[in-house]
Amino acid sequence: MENVQNQPKIMQQSQSRIPAIYLAIHAIQAHLAKVGIAKSHSTKSNKNKGNSNFQDYNFRSVDDIYNVVTPLLTENNIVCIPDVKSTNVEKLVDSYGKVSHHTHIEVEYKFLSILDESFVTVTMAGEAKDSTDKGSQKALSNAHKYCYIQMFSIPTKSSTDIEQSNQYYDNNNQQSYNYSQNAQYQQSAKQFSPK
Known part of the structure; x- marks a missing residue:
């Protein structure tokens, strides 16, 4: 009769x-990897045309992130609970005497599964500069936005766009070329794939 204690540990782990x-995190990351969230907003506006020091750039708003991520959290039975750990507000005065406030916060986000109460925590810094009383709200939005972007590895392109950008065409015969066809890539993939 075989001793139960001698059974492989792998069986117990599996x-x-x-x-x-x-x-749930994996399911959300897998979905977002396929669709991405584009940088669909631009800082280009009439109010900045006279300011030669202002840099134009594209970005994803916090609402863009919320509109995609929040339904995914709900579908995957996750709640996100913020806990502000620290806040620091600096009063800044520019050379014209205009006062603004630079707010730094640190927030711990608990992602909790309502199915089995398992959770992970993520600590994220947020900051904002504001001349009125909105610095804390802006810093909280900043922290939450980047927490989601980091937690779920949200790309700015869909997987279809990424695949297209990884391909190029040979000028002579217009054949598609994918990096996965490269011999060096295949050798590297074999080295790191499970045996």
Whole structure:
């Protein structure tokens, strides 16, 4: 009769349950990897045309992030609970005597699965500069936005766009070329793939 204690540990590990929070995070990352969230807003506006020091750039607004991520959290039974750990507000006065406030915050976000109460925490810094009383709200929005971007590895392009950007065409025969066809890439992939 075989001794139960001699059974491989691998069998015991494979029967253990993966916490629901990790499965949910993976599901959200997999979805976002396919669709991405584009940088669809631009800082270009009439109010900045006279300011030669102002740099134009594209960005994703906090609402863009919320509109995509919040339904995914709900579908995957996750709640996100913020806890502000620290706040620091600096009063700044420019050379014209105009006062603004530079707010720095540190927020811990708890991502909790309502299925099994498993959770992960993420600590994120946020900052904002404001001349009125909105610095804290802006800093909180900044921290939350970048927490989601980092937590779920949100790309700025869809996987279709990424695949297209990884391909190029040979000028002579117009054949498609994908980096995965490269011999060096295949050798590297074999080295790191599970045996």
